[in-house]
Amino acid sequence: MAIETTGSISGVELTNDRPTDPSAFLIEPPRTRTKRTGRKSRTNFEMLAWLFMRLSGVVLVFLVLGHLIIQLILDGGVTKISFAFVAGRWASPFWQGWDLLMLWLAMLHGANGMRTVINDYAERDTTRFWLKVLLVTATVFTVLLGTLVIFTFDPNIS
């Protein structure tokens, strides 16, 4: 069935106890260009974001579940964690790389997911805008701080 985008609905009898404006029944297809749609910027950002959620999700299964097994389950669970334990792991570029990739993927995946949640619940334009400013600020800060800590870690700090 074709979806009408011009405002008339064919073949529907409108009775008096229903709204008589046919546009009340109209649901615009998601990709319809309206007055409020920017004319330029015809990028695939939303599709790429959707794809990123799935690709990062698959990688995060290994990184995050591996992280939980090492930190919370093996060798006595959390009790073994200490500065010395961290120093031992970050002496290896492999674990540094693991943690760095996990940090970036989890933060970007989580931040993009939070963007969806904000878009769903914050209805006023200004509320949405400021929540996203807060989200981006917190995300950039956390990613940079974490990256800096991994790269500048000093096992001999006193």
Next chain:
Amino acid sequence: MPAGTLYRGREGMWSWVAHRVTGVLIFFFLFAHVLDTALVRVSPQAYNSTIATYKTWPVNLMEYGLTAAILFHALNGLRVIAVDFWAKGPKYQRQMLWTVVTVWVVLMAGAFYPILQETLRNWFG
């Protein structure tokens, strides 16, 4: 509320709600977790004394809860991916949800002692 406008989804709606709640929860935890780990740049003492709170029983219980949230989000995320990319995914989405729940219950039962061992030992000797 006009009659018949309340969306009453079935399992799919609840798995979506759980996926969203766990996702938001994990994000907030991750934010805090990067901050506490950053204390390794301050001093071993600062880091160790903060990590000490992670070993107390209330936080230990929260770690088990966090593991539950992450494990559900991860397994259900794989289900969402299968629904999107596997031709038969939409057809089997319900069976996949019960598979997710079953695997989740089994793994959480298996993780019960390893994660909570310190607390259990303190409580029951």
